[in-house]
Amino acid sequence: MAALCVAAAGLFVTRPAKLPDGALDGLSADPANGEQVFYAAGCISCHAAPGTTGPAKLTLAGGQAFPSDFGTFIAPNISPDPDHGIGGWTLSEFASALRYGSSPDGQHYYPAFPYTAYAHMTDQDIADLWAFWQGLPPSDVPSQPHQVGFPFNIRASLGGWKMLFMSKDWVVADIPSPEVERGRYLVEALGHCGECHTPRNALGGLDTANWLGGAPNPSGSGKIPSLAALDWAASDIAYYLETGFTPDFDSAGGHMAPVVQNFARLPAADRDAVAAYIKALQ
Structure with a gap:
């Protein structure tokens, strides 16, 4: 019984964090700056469909495979499609994914999605990026499941991983200019x-x-x-x-x-x- 209580407490402490609904709604978004953030953040590099070129790469249908020691991760559809992409998300849910690696349905994302870096993004850049995102073409291609076996397919364990390896601090603290x-x-x-x-x-x-x-x-x-x-x-x-x-x-x-x-x-x-x-x- 004590072990179950400890396990439940651990899951509660390491549960996915989220921004409150409407936390960024007061910001005035600039989609032009959002476009610059989009390219600086490399969204197109991972989430464009394999083999696409030119403007077609802006349709973020996913599908690229990224092998690792823990399995192969498949980039999901993050286009504005409301059913197969993220078009049904709110700005706060988008920010929670970037800043905390948390999905709208309360799951941890795998750190193949570099939220440990995006956690340092400013509120304004997130809002601007979301404003630019609304103008991207939607795709109805379903996301493919990751090819990750036991025990790495237990997403709840990622809460502990985040406690170990996510930090609000910059790596390089002393900045001369x-x-x-x-x-x-x-x-x-x-x-x-x-x-x-x-x-x-x-x-x-x-x-x-x-x-x-x-x-x-x-x-x-x-x-x-x-x-x-x-x-x-x-x-x-x-x-x-x-x-x-x-x-x-x-x-x-x-x-x-x-x-x-x-x-x-x-x-x-x-x-x-x-x-x-x-x-x-x-």
Whole structure:
């Protein structure tokens, strides 16, 4: 009986957190800024249907597969379709998903969805992103289930995972300038660069002591490089984020190619800010 009480208490403490309904309703949303947030956050990179190109990528029908040590996660349909996407959500439910990794029906999302980074998003950027989202094309393609076996398919356990690995603190606390602060927001929050460039522990949490220090490729092939040890000039980093071309006359490939496509749509000042942040790590 005591064990059941302890288990029930644990589930209560680690239950999915949510914003109250209407918590962000007082904000005046700017969909133009929301478009910039959309590309900086890389939404299109994961949720566009496989094989789509051009404007068709804006139909966020999902379907891309992301392998990991815990199973294969399939990106869901997050288009504005009210039945198969998220068109029936409220702004508060959208914010709860981004900030807490919680679904409208009270479940934990898997951290393949980088809410540990999006948790740092500002209220205004969330509201602006939601306003832009309303103009995206809907898709009636059903989301596919994740291919995750026991015990990782027990979503209730993710509450404990969040307690261990979600933090309101920035990884890099000492920021020397407003430009680097903007770069931190783009790298640690919107761009969620640490999700790929930082190694993970046995439970899948980011090893922030080795922040952006490089990591094994989840596909099992090769390694994702260290940004903390990157010896490029800041101008080279900014140019790479715009064009995909490296100082060594190579070009971006794999999952980095769509990241470059996204950052190329941002103002030059944002690419410069990311470069300044990366150089500040060194």
